[in-house]
Amino acid sequence: MLDMKRIRENPDLIRQGIANKNEKDTVGDILELDGKRRAIIQEVDALKNTRNVVSDEIAKLKKNKENADDKIAEMKVVSEKIKGMDSDLREIEEQMDELLLFVPNMVHESVPVGKTESDNKHIREWIPEGIIGLNAESDETLLDHVALGSKLGILDFERGAKLSGSGFPLYMGKGATLERALINFMLDLHLEKHGYKEVFPPFVVNTESMRGTGQLPKLGDDMYRCADDDLYLIPTAEVPITNIYRGETLGADELPMYMCGYSSCFRREAGSYGKETKGFLRVHEFNKVELVKYSMPENSYDELEKLVGNAEAVLQALNIPYRLVLLCTGDTSFASAKTYDLEIWAPGEKKWLEVSSCSNFEDFQARRANIRFKRDAKSKPEFIHTLNGSGLATSRLMISLLENNQTPEGKIVVPKPLQKYTGFSVIE
RNA sequence: GGAGAGGUGGGUGAGUGGCUGAAACCAACGGUUUGCUAAACCGUCAUAGUGCGACAAGUGCUAUCGAGGGUUCGAAUCCCUCCCUCUCCGCCA
Known part of the structure; x- marks a missing residue:
């Protein structure tokens, strides 16, 4: 707003x-x-x-x-x-x-003007040495995550579809453990190394919350709704976490506030069928660890850079090649003033996949959700700035993790930092 | 699902039709006092909209006592609807 x-x-x-x-x-x-x-x-x-x-x-x-x-x-x-x-x-x-409510947020002056993703600005990339599959364009022996998952018995998309419909992944055995390990690893990293406070939010919220972060009224069709109770399944933990202090006035000493939480994410994405529907590429339910920040207005762009760094740290720890992209105006979402996307390389797909989107909303969400702060007891309340970013989404991350860590024999080597969470080092 | 209680300013909590935007107390802020702290005392202490003004300082008006409607010249106060919270019972992980 x-x-x-x-x-x-x-x-x-x-x-x-x-x-x-x-x-x-x-x-x-x-x-x-x-x-x-x-x-x-x-x-x-x-x-x-x-x-x-x-x-x-x-x-x-x-x-x-x-x-x-x-x-x-x-x-x-x-x-x-x-x-x-x-x-x-x-x-x-x-x-x-x-x-x-339908007027989008204005973008920051540093955002390149453009219509589509081809106008996005490439900022940097991080490509570790010795990663297999990096030259995958020429390597036909590489398996994609769907093939790997089914061969190893860790992903079962067919039975997931039987349970709920296509786009509802089912993890089995070590696949399930690996997913859980990823979530815990990311949470611990952000809590211990990056200073976030852990939040475990509800996965279902009311319309006020959806309006507060800007999903409603514009994106109602993309969400699952429980009509009887007028509640929505969250598309991201951004919604409940950003709304925690809706309607409240905080003290300056409480800022910046860093919050981090896991949630399942539910997306109907009506009309997107037929595009990238294979395996994990586009699903209706996935897991994500989300980073949310409340910031003073004057610091929000510094906080955005740090937030991006926090998300990158996950990829670096897991040794996953990625690139950082600054979205152009046309690709920047409705509520955002500036958004960076992190894209990871998936050799089996031969594609860069968006795994994180880090945005500064400035006071756009705070205005809708009425979240303010006072610089001191006497001063007038001002709107805070809100930021968030995925840190990260496991489904896409899992694609890259499996495809990048496969051996010629079709086994998966579990990255070192995850091993203490999985209890095993190889999936075969 | 059933029964009951209740929603007033940052907090506690008065207030059943007319100088009540709202007592009192607490917290907070400013000050006096004080060797320091404490105490005491004095003062300040909501938000939003809109007008005038320089998109300033300031100042006028309006609105707001969970939300929306109604009654009335006049509503925090009376009536209706809805929402929410709490307690108890039932069911359940």
């Missing part, structure tokens, strides 16, 4: 920002409603003032046992008028909110 004042004062900048994100421009309509709204407010406030003043006079007259019938009759009319105008006002405000 953008500040109305900001739209009123810089309409052209906002228009440009909307265009850069390929979103619908409603600035004209918003400004018109804003004008109407303010005109009504001025008029109705004056009437309310009259009503309040005269009502006081009536009270005094009655106290002195004098007649107040004239004034009462007069105010009866005024009250009716107020009632009508208040209802007009409410209608206009609803229309405005409807439009404002």
